[in-house]
Amino acid sequence: MAKVKTTFFCQNCGTQYSKWQGQCTACKEWNTIAEEILQKSEKKTYNLGSDTSNRVSKPLKINEIDGSTESRIQLKDHEFNRVLGGGLVNGSLVLLGGEPGIGKSTLLLQMALSINKKVLYVSGEESQKQIKMRADRISPDSNNCYILTETKTQNIFKQIQDLAPELLIIDSIQTLHTDYIESSAGSISQVKECTAELIKFAKETSIPVILIGHITKDGNIAGPKILEHMVDTVLQFEGDRNHVFRILRAHKNRFGSTNELGIYEMQGSGLREVSNPSELLISQKDEGLSGNAIAATLEGLRPLLIEVQALVSTAVYGTPQRSATGFNAKRLNMLLAVLEKRAGFKLAAKDVFINITGGITIDDPAIDLAVIAAILSSNEDNALPNDHCFAAEIGLSGEIRPVTRIDQRILEAEKLGFSKIFISKQNKISTTIKGIEVVLISKIEDITELF
Numbered sequence: 291m292a293k294v295k296t297t298f299f300c301q302n303c304g305t306q307y308s309k310w311q312g313q314c315t316a317c318k319e320w321n322t323i324a325e326e327i328l329q330k331s332e333k334k335t336y337n338l339g340s341d342t343s344n345r346v347s348k349p350l351k352i353n354e355i356d357g358s359t360e361s362r363i364q365l366k367d368h369e370f371n372r373v374l375g376g377g378l379v380n381g382s383l384v385l386l387g388g389e390p391g392i393g394k395s396t397l398l399l400q401m402a403l404s405i406n407k408k409v410l411y412v413s414g415e416e417s418q419k420q421i422k423m424r425a426d427r428i429s430p431d432s433n434n435c436y437i438l439t440e441t442k443t444q445n446i447f448k449q450i451q452d453l454a455p456e457l458l459i460i461d462s463i464q465t466l467h468t469d470y471i472e473s474s475a476g477s478i479s480q481v482k483e484c485t486a487e488l489i490k491f492a493k494e495t496s497i498p499v500i501l502i503g504h505i506t507k508d509g510n511i512a513g514p515k516i517l518e519h520m521v522d523t524v525l526q527f528e529g530d531r532n533h534v535f536r537i538l539r540a541h542k543n544r545f546g547s548t549n550e551l552g553i554y555e556m557q558g559s560g561l562r563e564v565s566n567p568s569e570l571l572i573s574q575k576d577e578g579l580s581g582n583a584i585a586a587t588l589e590g591l592r593p594l595l596i597e598v599q600a601l602v603s604t605a606v607y608g609t610p611q612r613s614a615t616g617f618n619a620k621r622l623n624m625l626l627a628v629l630e631k632r633a634g635f636k637l638a639a640k641d642v643f644i645n646i647t648g649g650i651t652i653d654d655p656a657i658d659l660a661v662i663a664a665i666l667s668s669n670e671d672n673a674l675p676n677d678h679c680f681a682a683e684i685g686l687s688g689e690i691r692p693v694t695r696i697d698q699r700i701l702e703a704e705k706l707g708f709s710k711i712f713i714s715k716q717n718k719i720s721t722t723i724k725g726i727e728v729v730l731i732s733k734i735e736d737i738t739e740l741f
């Protein structure tokens with residue numbers, strides 16, 4: 291009998307070792323290295339299309355290469371199309387990651403039901419009945435969507451040969467296993483091998499494949515980082531499970547930009563595309579409440595008006611609390627220090643809480659000015675006029691700094707009926723703007739005069 295070949299993999303980062311050790315030298319995690327059996331190496335038998343292994347490719351001059359753009363499948367879901375860079379490229383492999391329960395299966399099932407192509411949805415997690423129940427909630431009836439509950443790749447390929455689908459969805463890659471590797475489903479070597487088989491399948495047949503991938507507790511796609519290198523596109527579905535908004539982002543895209551982003555709302559009947567997110571994110575436009583300010587931010591390439599809420603109260607304990615939801619807490623500390631030093635506000639003995647509504651996390655530095663405005667508004671208990679909004683970064687010396695794509699932000703604010711926007715004096719506006727007053731400010735004191 292042949293000797294069983296085994297190797298050791300870090301279950302966190304996928305690094306391979308020839309023997310066991312306590313700590314992974316690559317990612318520094320403890321107790322993540324496990325033995326996996328690699329045996330079995332009979333000839334792989336799935337055979338779809340011609341065997342390409344013996345083909346020799348020749349170098350070509352770059353201007354002789356056929357440069358026509360890849361053919362894409364247009365999905366019914368416009369947000370998804372946009373994130374993919376204008377549709378699903380034939381023969382591409384897309385990996386969709388996200389926390390459990392965030393709605394990955396719902397998103398893809400919904401897509402499978404609405405598309406005008408023959409789709410095979412392979413689930414290793416749920417039974418056909420469960421999927422049917424979910425499909426009934428989402429509703430659009432489809433006679434082109436096939437559901438298969440299977441976890442062995444060889445069986446999946448066999449079904450594909452009979453069915454000849456035009457799109458393959460795998461829910462999820464961690465449940466698959468192949469005959470050519472002995473270790474259990476979900477282990478590094480299984481995930482790698484199954485993905486490699488699917489890539490080969492996609493490239494040979496030009497059928498696009500979408501994989502669902504689980505993520506680990508620190509937010510990375512579970513299993514190997516290598517998986518992200520292997521696929522063409524990595525999408526992340528994120529959001530706060532207690533809120534209705536979900537954001538679809540591209541982390542890597544070989545066929546488009548990674549700046550685009552899709553916004554959805556989770557409803558009783560599935561996910562709804564949100565094409566005008568700003569209107570939903572601004573909660574109470576007509577009530578004058580202190581501590582609220584609107585920021586004109588950009589998420590990817592999309593302008594997004596968002597409400598920042600601040601609460602400033604006298605600290606009960608010696609050390610004041612600083613807490614931020616949806617905003618970087620270190621940045622909050624910095625803004626408070628600037629307010630203290632440059633504008634003379636005594637916030638050292640105050641608790642400060644910041645919340646970005648809608649459960650969305652904002653990285654755009656243009657939100658700074660709105661955060662400052664919300665803090666001052668709460669501190670003075672003085673509501674800001676509800677038709678004002680802000681878009682500028684704050685520097686350490688209290689200067690108001692310019693931000694990118696200011697025209698787009700101003701136009702979005704104008705579209706939503708704001709009458710005044712505060713921006714940096716150094717920002718150059720190139721378009722003519724009529725319906726909104728643009729207030730140019732240069733230092734933090736200019737904003738404190740509002741209160």
Ligand code: TYD
Nearest residue numbers: 390391392393394395396427557558559560
């Ligand atoms: P699911 O797609 O199963 O998440 P994942 O595959 O990422 O683990 O979605 C799970 C949640 O979505 C579930 O908690 C209920 C909610 N949901 C709705 O609110 N409305 C719906 O129509 C559907 C199908 C799910």
Ligand code: MG
Nearest residue numbers: 394395415461
């Ligand atoms: Mg699922």
